[in-house]
Amino acid sequence: MSSVVEQTADRPVAPADGRRRPGTVLQGIALALGLLLMVGGFALIAIDYRPYNIPTPSMHPTLQAGDTVLARKVGGGAIGRGDVVVFRDQAWGGELMVKRVVAVGGDTVATSGDNRRLTVDGQPVDEPYLAAQGRQGESFSVTVPQGRLFVLGDNRVGSLDSRSHLEVDGGTVPVAAIEARVEATVMPFGRMGLLGRTAAFDGFAGPRASQPGPLEPAAYATVAGAALILVTSAVGGVAGLARRFRRGRSS
Template structure:
């Protein structure tokens, strides 16, 4: 009986060790793969000013998905770099794209193609009219951008006298901000106020990246912990007479 029990225990132990090894291997693939995937798809930036508050504060660390400027839609928060703007990374919200007519304000609201836009991301108590915008037709291939903190943002309205009426070429876009990672405010809400004008961007794969990293960590830790736990459980499960005979 004891030999049969020993063989059964050894079989269970080998199976457990095999499963533990597989869990650790799969966990490593998911954990490292998630980090590599994130590094390929996303670029971190530090926002230097308060022009995007309350959505993004000064000093916040954000993750921007590397996207082609042609994929940017109204409502997206983008990182761009343009020589006329100081040739440094800037973070602003796209409120109009090529072919749109933008103005401010009608009934205290920004208008795009004559439609009033609800902007829940503006600071509480601040109306869109805090920044007057003359009626402007956005040239093809360009973007009209504003800060969420309208009263203090150096955005398209500060460059109206330049070529393109203060707009930014799509080619200048470096990424689309998906999340604020420090402080950990999480993924940005998708702006719904622009839906009447057409589609809005879908969230990037950040949730999947994070899920892969977390799942990998759980599998690695769980698989690594299984061995010691199984050995201890096996020792406790052995009959005392068998232990005495072994002595």
Template structure:
């Protein structure tokens, strides 16, 4: 009699385990595929071709950039844009001035100033904010952009003598860089620079990239865990069967 009860209990546990593993796989598929679909809808991949954004984004790194409208851009954002006067190819630079700003460099401590206020830029890692002095007013609906590698970057400073005084129209912005996807050693989310936070308009809100990544990772874990239940349960069942045989003997 006791053997019959044990088998019934084992069968019930096995059926429950199969149901739970099936649910785990189903939920995992939703999270995994949903995360990828969400990411594909919101983000675009780009490869940074030069060192102009080093050390923040080294040359050759693959980045994920959130599709945005130019009106959503804030100071400190790293954006992807295309502008005819810059070669009409996707370029990646950091926004340091928006319409109405006076951007200048450098103050007595070699810092960039926006509307007379010095801006701390830790991503420069102790380098001067610019190795050429400049001062310019940014027209309405325009952006002033610099690379993080201020020694060699070809950016708004290089176009100061053009009609737009180095600025780029908001309409030229295609996306805002949220994180580095490849190589794995560089993977990470780009943090918003606090140095621009106190200026009017503040800094932009982080996109949903972290949530998307966690959705994909959690989904993959549930799929693998649910799929592994069957083989693990069978192996455990065989071991219990062997233990019973030894006990009966």
């Protein structure tokens, strides 16, 4: 009889008042926090952003044909020079297009010199995002009406953009046609990353390229939450196996 009492006394006994072990409580808190981060980050991305496919190389090298991008849903009033935007203009056939804004209402945008360098209000623009030989093309000079935007592809020799529609409102598109601002490439995996903000137009008065939205912190929150859930579940599983092993040895 005494030997039975001694063996059972060595076994872990649950608290008589029904309280959980501290480790179990911490595990529950970690799982709840991970779930909150993962769901919150994913929900923010799903609400604020939309995926778009890039069908042509007109934005090379910034965006490649076949890329899938995430663009934040914004109005045209939130757009500045240098932003890469998704828009749909019925005067251009009503198709979704992705281009870079280079001039806004009131600007006079033109090309000058043998290399057709872009100027805004007579001031040359240094465009580091252009494809090689990207400044070729016909000369033009347009004063952008208020409430409209002048857009170009980064691949200037292979882009149908405002230069191709100069006969209609000087090739400009209405700010109301803007659907979203591109902020990241998500596919293919090897090209995944944020679209860097350009400083090409920072020397000009008026709206400049926008600061990134909440995509980066939301993505980090989603990944961190998922990782926390996985790690906590794994640690909890190992701890449970260890407890069962100790109980088996003590029985």
